[in-house]
Amino acid sequence: MPEPAPFAPRRALGGTGFVATVLGIGDLADRNVPIETCVATVCRALDAGLNVIDTAPNYEDGYSEQIVGRAVSAVRRDAVFVIDKIDHHDRPVGPQIDESLGRLQLDFTDAFVFHNLSSLEVFNRLCQPGGGFDQIADAVKSGKCRFRGISSHNPDVLRAALEAGVCDVVMFPLGPFVDSRYVTETLPLARARGVGTVCFKTFGAGKLVGDTTGYNQPLKSRPRGKVSSGGTDDTEAVLPRLTVSECLHYTLTLDPDVALLGLSYPNEQDAAFAAASSFRPLTADQMNDIQHRAKDARRDKGPCWWNPNPEM
Numbered sequence: 001m002p003e004p005a006p007f008a009p010r011r012a013l014g015g016t017g018f019v020a021t022v023l024g025i026g027d028l029a030d031r032n033v034p035i036e037t038c039v040a041t042v043c044r045a046l047d048a049g050l051n052v053i054d055t056a057p058n059y060e061d062g063y064s065e066q067i068v069g070r071a072v073s074a075v076r077r078d079a080v081f082v083i084d085k086i087d088h089h090d091r092p093v094g095p096q097i098d099e100s101l102g103r104l105q106l107d108f109t110d111a112f113v114f115h116n117l118s119s120l121e122v123f124n125r126l127c128q129p130g131g132g133f134d135q136i137a138d139a140v141k142s143g144k145c146r147f148r149g150i151s152s153h154n155p156d157v158l159r160a161a162l163e164a165g166v167c168d169v170v171m172f173p174l175g176p177f178v179d180s181r182y183v184t185e186t187l188p189l190a191r192a193r194g195v196g197t198v199c200f201k202t203f204g205a206g207k208l209v210g211d212t213t214g215y216n217q218p219l220k221s222r223p224r225g226k227v228s229s230g231g232t233d234d235t236e237a238v239l240p241r242l243t244v245s246e247c248l249h250y251t252l253t254l255d256p257d258v259a260l261l262g263l264s265y266p267n268e269q270d271a272a273f274a275a276a277s278s279f280r281p282l283t284a285d286q287m288n289d290i291q292h293r294a295k296d297a298r299r300d301k302g303p304c305w306w307n308p309n310p311e312m
Helices: 035-047 063-072 093-104 120-126 132-141 155-164 180-193 244-254 266-277 284-298
Strands: 023-026 052-054 081-086 109-114 145-151 169-173 196-200 212-214 224-226 232-236 258-262
Touching: 023 035, 023 266, 035 063, 035 266, 052 063, 052 258, 063 081, 063 093, 081 093, 093 109, 093 132, 109 132, 109 169, 120 132, 120 155, 132 145, 145 155, 145 196, 155 169, 155 180, 169 180, 180 196, 244 258, 244 266, 244 284, 258 266
Parallel strands: 023 052, 023 258, 052 081, 081 109, 109 145, 145 169, 169 196, 196 258
Antiparallel strands: 224 232
């Protein structure tokens, strides 16, 4: 008999009724990699038991949606929760959903969410009668998706959306270096309202675990100075960083429904799987230590665009 998958569904994703795994699959597209390879990598994560997957039209101009659709078609459709996004907030929702479903080659997604909805002005416009949220509700009625929500980089928008009752799922940053309101306001309010929480930025777009401005983009310049031997020469200094386990254990201790991770390559998957398998909730002192060191780990690596104040 085949060995059981290492990850099993853990709890319902808010009020959706879908029982989700603690890790979700994100950041799937790289046009420099053949689609067959990308699909195989996604299937590797699905084979490990992960059952929440995220995509969007502007992830490599639809390439991510194509990859997700092919991977999901290889498994039982009701076994995977597929989240897709509405990228353009100023355009009718229906045609965008139809285009996404065409690239996915699926009849429906589990959720369509407004992508990076981080302006209160835009949020309020989408809440108007006949506006964007009503249009997603129409897609739910027609069977093109099952739930609606937002991804956002603004705690004020998230609070407004949760209080307005227009979301079944919210997506937002959660990790060692995020605006504190995501932790103190957004997460508990979503729990109280029975809204699913799918969180990203565990690794700070890679800033916390590597020398990058984000998403594997190299730093334009690095501090140079003392090397580990104690002498000074032209060797590039390695900036402070956290480990994958420290970042993931921090996020999992905060206990979102799903921690959405970039799992585009087998080595990324293996590191994340090992960290999740070794997880034990951190103590308050351990959380404080990681949060303190995260400030050093993101310094000199560019703004954190997921915070209302990018330098926070």
